[in-house]
Amino acid sequence: MKKRPEFTRREFVTASAAGLALGSLSPAMQAGQERSDKYSGRTQTRVMIDTDPGVDDALALLLAMQSPELTIEAITAVAGNVPLELTLPNALRMVEIAQRDDIPVAAGAKGPLLRRLVTATYAHGENGLGGAIFPEPKRKPVPEPAAELIRQTVRKYPGEVTLITIGPLTNIAAALNSDPELAPMVRSLVMMGGSLSGGNITPAAEFNVYVDPEAARIVFQSGIPVTMVGLDVTTKTSLTEEHVRVLEGAHTPVSQAAGTIARNALNHYRERGFPGGPNMHDSLAVAGFLDPSILQFQDYYVDVETTGELTAGETLGYSPNTGDLRRKPGMERMPRTCRFGEPHPRSPALAHRQF
Numbered sequence: 001m002k003k004r005p006e007f008t009r010r011e012f013v014t015a016s017a018a019g020l021a022l023g024s025l026s027p028a029m030q031a032g033q034e035r036s037d038k039y040s041g042r043t044q045t046r047v048m049i050d051t052d053p054g055v056d057d058a059l060a061l062l063l064a065m066q067s068p069e070l071t072i073e074a075i076t077a078v079a080g081n082v083p084l085e086l087t088l089p090n091a092l093r094m095v096e097i098a099q100r101d102d103i104p105v106a107a108g109a110k111g112p113l114l115r116r117l118v119t120a121t122y123a124h125g126e127n128g129l130g131g132a133i134f135p136e137p138k139r140k141p142v143p144e145p146a147a148e149l150i151r152q153t154v155r156k157y158p159g160e161v162t163l164i165t166i167g168p169l170t171n172i173a174a175a176l177n178s179d180p181e182l183a184p185m186v187r188s189l190v191m192m193g194g195s196l197s198g199g200n201i202t203p204a205a206e207f208n209v210y211v212d213p214e215a216a217r218i219v220f221q222s223g224i225p226v227t228m229v230g231l232d233v234t235t236k237t238s239l240t241e242e243h244v245r246v247l248e249g250a251h252t253p254v255s256q257a258a259g260t261i262a263r264n265a266l267n268h269y270r271e272r273g274f275p276g277g278p279n280m281h282d283s284l285a286v287a288g289f290l291d292p293s294i295l296q297f298q299d300y301y302v303d304v305e306t307t308g309e310l311t312a313g314e315t316l317g318y319s320p321n322t323g324d325l326r327r328k329p330g331m332e333r334m335p336r337t338c339r340f341g342e343p344h345p346r347s348p349a350l351a352h353r354q355f
């Protein structure tokens with residue numbers, strides 16, 4: 001048997017996306033191999049990643065930076081899971097660990113457009129990485145604020161840049177607000193956020209949208225083609241002991257860091273008395289972008305509740321197949337640009353994983 005010299009990206013994807021997808025720990029997943037192979041001849045896709053690390057953000061960032069399919073123009077930090085004072089250095093730490101000095105990191109919004117910041121230290125630990133400790137980053141952010149860097153980059157490559165958002169949408173909304181001509185220049189936007197089947201911070205709302213519902217609404221109504229990877233599908237991912245051991249068992253700096261973060265996250269989750277393991281929301285958004293065949297999609301017009309006393313941040317999906325729904329004026333003319341994911345029942349990777 002041929003000895004594997006190092007931890008492959010396939011294994012990293014599998015572990016960091018909690019078993020979703022491109023990779024395989026099982027010899028049964030030949031189809032996964034074929035899917036990955038097709039990328040060898042594919043042109044790189046230009047992306048920017050907006051993030052609030054965040055345990056699953058950190059793993060999603062490492063996954064993205066290990067993915068040769070992506071040209072990452074920048075990583076922009078936003079307040080969310082923890083304040084910007086932590087998400088920014090955490091993003092810088094991940095770039096250093098991945099040795100990606102070529103990727104600029106920008107500081108973004110310290111809080112939502114209109115509201116006070118709500119954080120999720122209960123889930124991500126006080127430092128945002130589940131308590132996993134890494135040295136202070138030596139890298140510094142670029143001088144441009146995140147919204148300005150997003151604006152400049154999209155304008156530099158009109159029609160080419162996909163925005164991958166795995167935190168509250170404040171930075172994206174700020175960029176769109178600053179430049180009314182920007183939205184049509186964005187190729188697409190893939191978000192971890194929202195839900196059409198109940199929330200995780202309130203019964204109605206998913207965390208990223210709840211933190212800044214006004215920003216989310218601007219994004220959903222911008223006309224940018226949006227792929228919404230929401231709780232409908234991300235709650236079907238679960239970090240397991242097996243995944244963590246795979247990461248810990250490899251000896252590259254990235255897999256070791258991912259293993260440390262994942263181990264702390266799993267322990268933190270168990271200490272709070274929950275069964276199973278934490279959902280890998282953000283990793284799934286990145287994995288689903290790298291390989292859309294792991295998800296299946298449905299078209300919806302999605303709007304965001306911004307004023308509800310109990311329901312602020314709820315995302316509502318208007319299916320084009322439900323003809324008698326009462327819609328707002330103009331909604332019918334909006335392109336049906338929003339989708340959400342369901343695990344694909346025929347995906348061989350999914351067929352062999354826990355969901």
Ligand SMILES: [Ca+2]
Nearest residue numbers: 054057166167
């Ligand atoms: Ca996040």
